[in-house]
Amino acid sequence: MLVNWTQPKHVFIVCGKTDLRKGIDGLAAVVAENYDLDLFDDSLFLFCGTRNDRFKGLYWDGEGFILLYKRFENGGLRWPRHRNDAVQLSRRQIKQLLEGISPLPVKRVKPAPNGHLY
Numbered sequence: 001m002l003v004n005w006t007q008p009k010h011v012f013i014v015c016g017k018t019d020l021r022k023g024i025d026g027l028a029a030v031v032a033e034n035y036d037l038d039l040f041d042d043s044l045f046l047f048c049g050t051r052n053d054r055f056k057g058l059y060w061d062g063e064g065f066i067l068l069y070k071r072f073e074n075g076g077l078r079w080p081r082h083r084n085d086a087v088q089l090s091r092r093q094i095k096q097l098l099e100g101i102s103p104l105p106v107k108r109v110k111p112a113p114n115g116h117l118y
Contacts, residue, residue: 005098006091008059009042013093013103016084020049020056024065027058035086045086046097052076078102 005011018030031037031045039045040060048055053076057068078100080087093103 008044015080018047048079080104
């Protein structure tokens with residue numbers, strides 16, 4: 001589990017910015033208080049702070065919580081900071097995240113030419 005990020009049944013990315021000084025109890029409280037998600041349902045929760053070169057993961061292995069911490073030496077993450085929710089990631093999106101590609105790109109609406117609405 002510590003290496004295979006796709007092994008848990010659910011992998012959630014907690015968008016926005018999380019205070020990474022929090023430990024197991026603090027991160028579990030973030031999930032419990034802000035999102036309607038089950039901490040104990042074979043779910044891995046991923047959190048990122050201010051810096052894009054590191055993130056934390058919280059996982060219940062059936063006996064206790066595991067706190068994961070990953071720091072990239074070259075490059076960083078494209079963490080979705082444009083939203084404040086928790087989103088379940090597919091295997092492809094997990095791979096994108098770990099490769100430095102935003103798994104949840106910002107969708108921008110282009111204005112019509114000359115400002116006209118059609």
